[in-house]
Amino acid sequence: MKDNKDVTIYDIAKKLNLSSSTISRALKDHKSISEKTISRVKKTAQEMGYRPNILAASLRSKNTKTIGVLVPTISQPFISSLISGIEITAQKAGYNVIITQSHDSYQEEVNKTKTLYNSRVSGVVCSLAMQTQNTSHFQQFLNKNIPIVFVDRVPKNFNTYKVMINNYTAGFKATEHLIFKGCKRIAHFYAGSEFGNLYSERKRGYLHALKKHHLPIDKELIIYLNEVTYEEGKRASHILLDLKNPPDGIFSLNDTTGVAAIQVAKKRGIKVPQDLAIIGFNNDPISHIIDPSLSTITNPAIKMGKTSAKIILKHFDSTEKNDIAEITFLNTEVLARESSNKINFKIS
Amino acid sequence: MKDNKDVTIYDIAKKLNLSSSTISRALKDHKSISEKTISRVKKTAQEMGYRPNILAASLRSKNTKTIGVLVPTISQPFISSLISGIEITAQKAGYNVIITQSHDSYQEEVNKTKTLYNSRVSGVVCSLAMQTQNTSHFQQFLNKNIPIVFVDRVPKNFNTYKVMINNYTAGFKATEHLIFKGCKRIAHFYAGSEFGNLYSERKRGYLHALKKHHLPIDKELIIYLNEVTYEEGKRASHILLDLKNPPDGIFSLNDTTGVAAIQVAKKRGIKVPQDLAIIGFNNDPISHIIDPSLSTITNPAIKMGKTSAKIILKHFDSTEKNDIAEITFLNTEVLARESSNKINFKIS
DNA sequence: TTGTATGCGTTATCAC
DNA sequence: GTGATAACGCATACAA
Numbered sequence: 001m002k003d004n005k006d007v008t009i010y011d012i013a014k015k016l017n018l019s020s021s022t023i024s025r026a027l028k029d030h031k032s033i034s035e036k037t038i039s040r041v042k043k044t045a046q047e048m049g050y051r052p053n054i055l056a057a058s059l060r061s062k063n064t065k066t067i068g069v070l071v072p073t074i075s076q077p078f079i080s081s082l083i084s085g086i087e088i089t090a091q092k093a094g095y096n097v098i099i100t101q102s103h104d105s106y107q108e109e110v111n112k113t114k115t116l117y118n119s120r121v122s123g124v125v126c127s128l129a130m131q132t133q134n135t136s137h138f139q140q141f142l143n144k145n146i147p148i149v150f151v152d153r154v155p156k157n158f159n160t161y162k163v164m165i166n167n168y169t170a171g172f173k174a175t176e177h178l179i180f181k182g183c184k185r186i187a188h189f190y191a192g193s194e195f196g197n198l199y200s201e202r203k204r205g206y207l208h209a210l211k212k213h214h215l216p217i218d219k220e221l222i223i224y225l226n227e228v229t230y231e232e233g234k235r236a237s238h239i240l241l242d243l244k245n246p247p248d249g250i251f252s253l254n255d256t257t258g259v260a261a262i263q264v265a266k267k268r269g270i271k272v273p274q275d276l277a278i279i280g281f282n283n284d285p286i287s288h289i290i291d292p293s294l295s296t297i298t299n300p301a302i303k304m305g306k307t308s309a310k311i312i313l314k315h316f317d318s319t320e321k322n323d324i325a326e327i328t329f330l331n332t333e334v335l336a337r338e339s340s341n342k343i344n345f346k347i348s
Numbered sequence: 349m350k351d352n353k354d355v356t357i358y359d360i361a362k363k364l365n366l367s368s369s370t371i372s373r374a375l376k377d378h379k380s381i382s383e384k385t386i387s388r389v390k391k392t393a394q395e396m397g398y399r400p401n402i403l404a405a406s407l408r409s410k411n412t413k414t415i416g417v418l419v420p421t422i423s424q425p426f427i428s429s430l431i432s433g434i435e436i437t438a439q440k441a442g443y444n445v446i447i448t449q450s451h452d453s454y455q456e457e458v459n460k461t462k463t464l465y466n467s468r469v470s471g472v473v474c475s476l477a478m479q480t481q482n483t484s485h486f487q488q489f490l491n492k493n494i495p496i497v498f499v500d501r502v503p504k505n506f507n508t509y510k511v512m513i514n515n516y517t518a519g520f521k522a523t524e525h526l527i528f529k530g531c532k533r534i535a536h537f538y539a540g541s542e543f544g545n546l547y548s549e550r551k552r553g554y555l556h557a558l559k560k561h562h563l564p565i566d567k568e569l570i571i572y573l574n575e576v577t578y579e580e581g582k583r584a585s586h587i588l589l590d591l592k593n594p595p596d597g598i599f600s601l602n603d604t605t606g607v608a609a610i611q612v613a614k615k616r617g618i619k620v621p622q623d624l625a626i627i628g629f630n631n632d633p634i635s636h637i638i639d640p641s642l643s644t645i646t647n648p649a650i651k652m653g654k655t656s657a658k659i660i661l662k663h664f665d666s667t668e669k670n671d672i673a674e675i676t677f678l679n680t681e682v683l684a685r686e687s688s689n690k691i692n693f694k695i696s
Numbered sequence: 697t698t699g700t701a702t703g704c705g706t707t708a709t710c711a712c
Numbered sequence: 713g714t715g716a717t718a719a720c721g722c723a724t725a726c727a728a
Binding site: 051052053054055056058059064066073074075076077079080081083084087088091096097098099100101112115117118119120259263266285286289290291301302 | 399400401402403404406407412414421422423424425427428429431432435436439444445446447448449460463465466467468607611614633634637638639649650
Binding site for chain 1: 697698699700701703704705706
């Protein structure tokens, strides 16, 4: 019950008539220590209730065994799954995970990088804030050879590890899916700057699919969202449905806004998918709860997290730091559900 | 670009012809240092690119300024919002947040407490695993005077800080809401052990509401879920609707299973809320996406997180550690939506 | 195989 | 108002 002093390697050393360095080595299964000593040391360490002081170890070895995570907001299905994946892999390897949020603000992102930097994290996993236009605030990590993995929302011009899906291909597949279902006038929600290339890549895929299938590109069908929120999704949907010539399909940049589109359509008496087919992105829980269920593109959040953590761990093991610009692409799939289930006539 | 050595207070001291202790004090606005020196020191610290080594500081002062978080799973709306709240408050006070998950396993929870303990966190925020039956693994924190705040899923017999809602009252209110809407046979989903009193408290409120309004308690309407998952919610719903005398209302322990109930009912051609009124718990995003929208009980996740962090911070400031068993109750409200919107005849 | 000595960068306790 | 010095607990280069 008392605020006992911690047992140190010196205490163990004294008890066993050994030196502190022998204890230190024995506890780490150092080669040069005899089996017998090792087991003796470990046993008494156990008995004395020794716990290593990782602070001292970190100070000495200049390695905190901590991965810093910087994301827009924790409380989004995709992000929280991502973090979950990071945590699982990191813990297995004996690494702790520190989390910080930028709340999609550039300034907060800059501040939080400083926090992580000062916390001397061993590595960083980051998904950029929507506002972020340049990434000079991440340079400090590279200067110290601290690996940084960008995930999902990755910067365009910054040579480092990246884990992502091919948003261009995904956007293409999503749009083509609607085309295969018979849509002729497909609208699109996008957002963000050209810098964070995620949404603009999806848009590029969208445009290419239209072109490939000889469908006209109508600028009034391409709506820019100021934020990727439910409210903005509703606003955009109303704009589309107010058009003289409304769309018969929507490829939305995510599920939240896709769901908003379904609800607006339903409220206005427009049938989904018969009059309006919709496909979202991410496979959030809401996408299969909404009625009709929302077709979507899978986005492997947990796997992204695990992969990001693994890359960081691998970086520590390898001595050659050449492949630091490695980009890992994970697979996505079209998840066809009710919201796009029109007559299926495939153009081939 | 180089792996430069970090600037230390010694470097600043040398440059200014001062002692390292003066630098240390100046950087912390120590009273006994002159204004002039303080500003001189801070300026050159800035210029030299000094960053404090919090590892060394932590080692010396035995304070990591870190809050450890231990939750079942990060990727649940309620939990991720909770963490978000913790992070916001902690960061403002200069504290970092380490996250760990128990995945609702008792053994993992024990392991993760050890991880946090060895990481020498300054305080702990924890929501218990479903399986957890005893809390002796948390005793180590109290022994070291490390404050621990249990939140949402709190233990029954463990004297420490707790932040929660009054689940009994909430369960009562939810049930009474259905009664006011005209339900006569109200079913209930519950789960967990008696130890984690959260669900059993809700059940207690449910039972009391029935009693108060002279409705019979029918055991076949009270279904135990092995897990609080969508699948279990579906299984339970089918059991209920297979009954000779099925219920006309369900109070579900959370929104996920409440949504499952709505979907099962719809699939079986049972009208919600006319034939079956349903109320959930938590106000998860899915609850207002489902059609008909799910009435629910609000559960202030972000506020719980912020409150938990504040309690820990307050604990550090206060010298008297008497009120360590303080329990904070946050408010909940009935959110009446479509799934319970039957004819409204109030019994008073 | 084990021991000795030193430093990691702070903070705190004296002393002046 | 400032300085010298000793911890904090561990890891490692160098000796033995």
